[in-house]
Amino acid sequence: MTPEERDALAGEYVLGTLDAREAAALRARLASDPALREAVEAWERRLHPLAALAAPERPPPGLLNRIESTLDAARPRRRALLWPALTAASAAVAAGLALLLLIRPEPSPLMTVLLTESDQPAWLVEARGGAISLAAVNPRGIAPDRVAELWALPQGATAPTSLGLIPTEGRVTVPPGRIRPEAGMLIEITLEPPGGSPTGRPTGPILFIGRLMPARGT
Amino acid sequence: MNSLLPRVARGDRAALREIYEAQASRLFGIALAILRDRDAAADALHDAFVKVARAAGQFDPARGSAEAWLAAIVRHAALDLARARGREIPAEGLPEPAEEATQLHSLASAQDGVRLRECLATLEEKNRTEILLAFVNGLSHPQVAARLDVPLGTAKAWIRRGLLSLRECLA
Known part of the structure; x- marks a missing residue:
């Protein structure tokens, strides 16, 4: 496909004139075709002001409740696996620790898997002895003018703490002392300008996110 | 936000x-x-x-x-x-051509809308109409063709030409 064709197709997609099959085919390519993604984003920016031509209209009452019901119903798929497992695991670990303390003083490691937006595993995260180590299992590149920054958000904290910039593949270890890993802590990787977030808080999109929990069977 | x-x-x-x-x-x-x-x-x-x-x-x-x-x-x-739904959507409620001038006028008050309005104004009327109908009202290629009473291929070509002109104008 020539750049001209790609751009015209992206323009027609944003305009909305592609039929169902063409639109689905374009969407399927977006994930693996950064140039197409750029072209679509550029057209969204160009044409966005036209959205103001639609007259605002109050949606039917109850729609927000319906949206929240759908989200609540969808939650078990992602969360119920996590939370009951976390509680059960915590209890098991607590009970196990009492027995194991004499044998193995080292606390159980915390683990999580950071997922991509399509729920593919991207990073294995393990926290042990105060250090957090990451291993990429599904490396994917990012734009050359951006960097990936690692963050941790302890439960109850309002702002995440930066754990530094990281390569987008390979292994990374955050030494003990930056933050104390604990069960329930959110670990996330965001896309930031070169040098990292200028504000000390995440400014770019979240590439990957996961919640630390005690590993069972260790 | x-x-x-x-x-x-x-x-x-x-x-x-x-x-x-x-x-x-x-x-x-x-x-x-x-x-x-x-x-x-x-x-x-x-x-x-x-x-x-x-x-x-x-x-x-x-x-x-x-x-x-x-x-x-x-x-x-x-x-x-x-x-x-196969885009079997009633045509009623679609803006009449006369309303488009008003529509474009309201674009100027939108953020970033001024430049886009100027560029839309440089398009041939039929190209402009199609782009507005497609973006705002979700008309497909065949629907645009039927509404403007031109063959499908012609409607597609006009839309592509309109988009290309817009991109050049906005660059």
């Missing part, structure tokens, strides 16, 4: 409600212009907000405003519904 989406990405339901309260009327209007059916537009807004809750982490303020990001999600949700 830009600070709410990262909170939504972390599962903050209050942030999602705040976005809904602030944006629902604007976004429902966008879906309604495309679907021209309140129930269908409500379905589109529902689908869009479920997507927003799931995909909020992908929002990148360096690449555009939260308002534009939300509007794009709603438009594509509405277009998907329109496609699923």
